Amino acid sequence: MKGFIRTFLALFGALGIAVIAIAGFRGDFTRRTPIEIFPDMDRQPKYKSQTPDTFFPEGRVDRIPPYGTIPFHVQTDQPYLLTGKMGNMWGTGIPVTIDQKLLARGQERYQINCQVCHGETGAGNGITSQYGLVGAASYHSDKYRQMADGEIFNTITHGKGQMGPYHHIDVKDRWAIVAYIRALQLSQNAPANLLPKEAVPTPNKP
Ligand code: HEC
Structure with missing residues (x-):
């Protein structure tokens, strides 16, 4: 009899646990704050990217890397690549x-x-010109056609006058932009000998 009661209680207990495990506490949705015994680092003061905040003078959270910051994958033994300068002069070449x-x-x-x-x-006629920012340079003048590639690279890095610095753009991407500016210039002012034959109009024969 004693053995039977013990077995019955054990089975009954196991069944009870099984019922609770299967049917109970199954991820019910609640709006109440859960009880946190170990909050770990669930909540911590931090800035989320692309959000405004008054802490920084420009009112935004995202920081521009300090001037001179070089990504670790960029070789630092190539001064022209990083500065656009060859010695004391602006260099040319991408x-x-x-x-x-x-x-x-x-x-x-x-x-x-x-x-x-x-x-x-x-x-020089981007959308901002309709909102009062005048004077963005047009690349289609002799000054910029003749400007050394290194100087354009330097303008991207440090900005110029009203134009802010863009040194957060990857070094290789800055050079890619310089190359694209050259393509834009060519698109508006290509010497005839660089054009494909079919693009050059044949003069009217008398
Ligand atoms: C917020 C507007 C703005 C943006 C964005 C901007 N620029 Fe400019 N950029 C200007 C203005 C304004 C000038 C004229 C600066 C001056 O001479 O005072 C200028 C001048 C230049 C010049 C001529 C500099 C010189 O030495 O005379 C180059 C080259 C140039 N920008 C390239 C770029 C490139 C490349 C980018 C993108 C990476 C860029 N700019 C983004 C406004 C802008």
């Missing part, structure tokens, strides 16, 4: 491989970062 991929990347980065002010073709 120190990254120019191919269709680089130009496409340059176009994309240009459209994201520069087009608002400099316009789709680089004529």
Whole structure:
């Protein structure tokens, strides 16, 4: 008899636990704050990217890396790549491989970062000109056609006059933008000998 009661109680207990485990406490939805015995680091004061805040003078949370910050994958033994300078002079040449991929990347980065002010073709007539920002340079003047690649790179890095610095753009991407600016310039002012034959109108024969 004693053995039977013990077995019965054990089975009854096991059944009870099984019923509670299967039917009870099954992720019910509640709006009440859960009891936290170990809150770990569930809540901590932090800034979320792309949110405004009054703590910083520009009223935004995202920080621009300090001037001179170089991503770890950039080689620092290439001064022209990083500064656009060869010795004391602005250098010329794009120190990254120019191919269709680089130009496409340059176009994309240009459209994201520069087009608002400099316009789709680089004529200095971006959307901001309709809202009072005048004077964004047009790339289609002799001054900018002749400007050294390194100087344009430097303008992107440090800004100029009213234009702010863009040194948060990856170094290679800055050069991709320079290459794309050259393509924009060519698109508006190509010497005839660089045009494909079919694009050059044949003069009317008398
Ligand atoms: C907020 C508007 C704005 C944006 C965005 C902008 N620029 Fe400018 N940019 C200007 C203005 C304004 C000037 C004229 C600055 C001056 O001479 O005072 C200028 C000048 C320039 C010049 C000529 C500098 C010189 O030495 O005369 C270049 C080159 C240039 N920008 C390239 C770029 C590139 C590349 C980007 C994108 C990475 C860019 N800009 C983004 C407003 C802008």
